[in-house]
Amino acid sequence: MEMLPFLLLLLCNYLSPVTALNAEGSVLLTLKQSITDPEGSMSNWNYSDENPCSWNGVTCKEHSIVSISIPKRKLSGFLPPALGSLSQLRHVNFRNNKLSGKLPPELFEAQGLQSLVLYGNSFSGPLPKEIGKLRYLQTLDLSQNFFNGSLPSTIVQCKRLKTLVLSQNNFSGPLPDPFGTDLYSLQKLDLSYNYFNGSVPSDIGNLSSLQGTVDLSHNHFSGSIPPTLGNLPEKVYIDLTFNNLSGSIPQNGALMNRGPTAFIGNPGLCGPPLKNPCSSETPGASANSPSSFPFMPENNPPSDNDFGRSENTKGLSKSAIIGIVVGDIVGICLLGLLFSYCYSRVCGLNQDSDETSFDKGGKGRKKECLCFRKDESETLSENVEQYDLVPLDSQVAFDLDELLKASAFVLGKSGIGIVYKVVLEDGLTLAVRRLGEGGSQRFKEFQTEVEAIGRLRHPNIVTLRAYYWSVDEKLLIYDYIPNGNLASAIHGKAGLVAFTPLSWSIRLKIMKGIAKGLVYLHEFSPKKYVHGDLKPSNILLGHSMEPHISDFGLGRLANIAGGSPTLQSNRVAAEKPHERQKSLSASEVAANVLGTGYQAPEALKVVKPSQKWDVYSYGVILLEMITGRLAIVQVGNTEMDLVQWIQFCIEEKKPLSDVLDPYLPEDADKEEEIIAVLKIAMACVHSSPEKRPTMRHVLDALDRLSISSD
Structure with missing residues (x-):
């Protein structure tokens, strides 16, 4: 009889590891079984614990799981439907892993979810319509995945949504209605690099809480730009580049005083700040609306080939074709005269000059002589409208044409201009800062200062590679530094x-x-x-x-x-x-x-x-x-x-x-x-x-x- 208590004790100790873990811990173990974990991020997820609150990446409140966060750990596999049974779950963060598969609709049974951050994975398939159940959702970041299909109409039921980032996926179709009316809490909106089509919803102009950049670039939006977008806060930058938009660009509110970089890649757009003026037949166009903004090359409107798009455009009328041909002939003649003048004025008969520059009006090829040399800076200051990109480094192998045709993303805005991340066709990444749009009398002072800064070379100082000066536009081109500040x-x-x-x-x-x-x-x-x-x-x-x-x-x-x-x-x-x-x-x-x-x-x-x-x-x-x-x-x-x-x-x-x-x-x-x-x-x-x-x-x-x- 004395052995009985000891045997019972052994039996209890034997059974306890099997029965100790609570139900929420068991749910997380189904997640662990669905995932390959090469770095051992879930190594302490074990049945032997009473609850999962001490596990890596898990946060609890009053013994209930409220957060699962395991970013950047090379996790692969899929998310099991059972995660939706965690009734107190508020935050899910698996950013920058290798997870794949479809999002299970059951995940959205966790109706208290406030943030779902899955960017930088390989998820695919459509976004389930059950997303509309998440009435408390504030952050949804699904960028850099392979999601497809249209955005479910139920997403407008997530009225507390503040951050919606869906960039770099395969979403298509029009945006659900009423997108801008119901999602009135939005502060950040990034839909870039998808296949969204249809018109840009006019009620986006109602989103008065938006901040930073509203990025609708690199999609298939068509039709005209709604003037109501001008109702957005003036500090908001609206990026509409590389779509199929057409008509005149509204000149009101937040749409005013924007450079052409917000609109390029839409061959059908016209009017300021683009160089192509609107015809009298263009809806909303004024009779004379030329732009003095020199960021895009003059007489060189963007073409389909420039932007990597193949568009189904209607045939041009005879009068339009004649106009284009005449314009091209005049342009070629002017360029020929300018080249002849430069050649005779500066280069003379010297064919052995080893100096190089880039022809802005041409194809960006190297030439054996310069229209404007450094020792002729006075001539340059008097002719600053020639729009030359000035390299400050012998390794600079790009020209202004390549820079203008590159993909550009807004990195930030400050009191000293806008900074863009620019990716050239060959993959070279640069940071480009736009300075003021005024001033034409201080080029020599600017040149002296910028070239002195350009000579600084140290591994702990950002290198200034080139600059661009014209009457209305000044650009500084730096090395791009990838890890933020x-x-x-x-x-x-x-x-x-x-x-x-x-x-x-x-x-x-x-x-x-x-x-x-x-x-x-x-x-x-x-x-x-x-x-x-x-x-x-x-x-x-x-x-x-x-x-x-x-x-x-x-x-x-x-x-x-x-x-x-x-x-x-x-x-x-x-x-x-x-x-x-x-x-x-x-x-x-x-x-x-x-x-x-x-x-x-x-x-x-x-x-x-x-x-x-x-x-x-x-x-x-x-x-x-x-x-x-x-x-x-x-x-x-x-x-x-x-x-x-x-x-x-x-x-x-x-x-x-x-x-x-x-x-x-x-x-x-x-x-x-x-x-x-x-x-x-x-x-x-x-x-x-x-x-x-x-x-x-x-x-x-x-x-x-x-x-x-x-």
């Missing part, structure tokens, strides 16, 4: 449910890279430059998370180019103090410069920028990377800058854990290293410029730190 890497990106936090070793690598770039600017650049506007948003991250300092000298270039940047703090050492005093009042400086949290306190005095300004900004960036907090910290009902907050924490003798970024505890063994960097940061943000170290001393300290930790 440091601000997003520290704090995450708006609209994303989750992000991968930076480890301490990566943060230290970024800190050192920024320091190296600043040392080069301060000590080895020809003019010993000052950046003047250093902050995480203009530190870009490369393939291996190496930092690249960007936007150097941008404010001055925009000012010369005739733009009106909202923040002209990109000052260089050559700028005179009295020029700043004329352009900004002390109160404006305080609001625009010091208000960012990155500028040195002495900037309020509007003195000549010094390298110690960059040291202070760098110190704030170090503090931001250590604490994970923004440069302006909310404390109760008041705000203070990050430097003041750190000083407050030191005075209050707060523990280090209260100061560190919450994502850093896993690197607790680096505590001494973190404290050492914190001390370097505090030295950089000293209130007295004279007591701040030079960037050379900062870099030496970081190098010694790395050596001692090895």
Whole structure:
């Protein structure tokens, strides 16, 4: 009898692993069985646990699963229907994996779902009509998959939807009605690179909460552009490129003052800002509506071949054909005369010149002589309407024609123009910034400044490869840096449910890279430059998370180019103090410069920028990377800058854990290293410029730190 309790105990222990896991855990194990997991992301998903709340990628609230997030782990397989039985599920994030198959309709039985992020997989098939059950859905990102079929009409029942991103799929058909009326909460809309057709819904103009870019590009939308799109917020950029739209471009509200890059690839469109004027028969066209915007080549309207589309167009009338032929003959004659003039004026009989340029009016081939040489810059400044792309690097092998015909995507907007990601036909990716549209008298000043910046070469500074100047358009062409900016890497990106936090070793690598770039600017650049506007948003991250300092000298270039940047703090050492005093009042400086949290306190005095300004900004960036907090910290009902907050924490003798970024505890063994960097940061943000170290001393300290930790 004494053996009975022991046997019962053994029996209980034997049975417990089988019966312990709750129902929700069993559902997740069906997911695990449906997926191949090469990196072991689900290695701790086991029957032996009482519930799944401690499993990798799983978040619970009151012992119920509310989130499943396993991004970028090379998962393959499919999503099982059983996931829909998780009644409290709010967030699903499997972005950037290799999952495939169709979305099971049963998934949408989890009617409390607020975000479904599946971009960067291989899902296919239609989007189930059951999507309409998700009345609390706020984020739907299915981009970069193979979904097809039409967008179900039930999606308009998701009235709380704020982010709808369906780009780079095979969706087709018209948008459901009433798309813009019912989805009134939308803040982000990206339908690019699909096969949507029909007209652009006029009620999209009702979406007053939209922000950033409304991207309808690379589809088959047809008909005219609804004038109601002009009702969107003026800061919204509307991308309608590469569709089948026709008629005149409405000139109202958010549609006004847009460059042609918002409309190219629609051969049927006419009127400003495109070069092809509308005929009197075009609906909504004015009698004379020529555009002075030179971004597209004159006498060279986009063709089907230019944009990779094969369109079924109606035959042209005889009068239209005659007009085209006459126009071509006149254009060819003018080009011939211009070429003859340039050849006789500049090249003479010298056939051995090794200089090259690109013929904007022709096919972008290299020529053996230049109409405008560098030593004839006065001639160029008087003839800036010739629209030449000026390379600043011998490796530049593209011309303006190739640039204009490339695929373009809006990366961002600021007070200093719009930045595009441009992919050339050969795959080369560039970043192109549009500056102001005014100003024609300061070319020589612009040329001097931009060519000085173009000579800067350092692995931690973004390289300026070329520029373009005309009376109405100025472009800067840079290397494209693929991994976003440091601000997003520290704090995450708006609209994303989750992000991968930076480890301490990566943060230290970024800190050192920024320091190296600043040392080069301060000590080895020809003019010993000052950046003047250093902050995480203009530190870009490369393939291996190496930092690249960007936007150097941008404010001055925009000012010369005739733009009106909202923040002209990109000052260089050559700028005179009295020029700043004329352009900004002390109160404006305080609001625009010091208000960012990155500028040195002495900037309020509007003195000549010094390298110690960059040291202070760098110190704030170090503090931001250590604490994970923004440069302006909310404390109760008041705000203070990050430097003041750190000083407050030191005075209050707060523990280090209260100061560190919450994502850093896993690197607790680096505590001494973190404290050492914190001390370097505090030295950089000293209130007295004279007591701040030079960037050379900062870099030496970081190098010694790395050596001692090895």
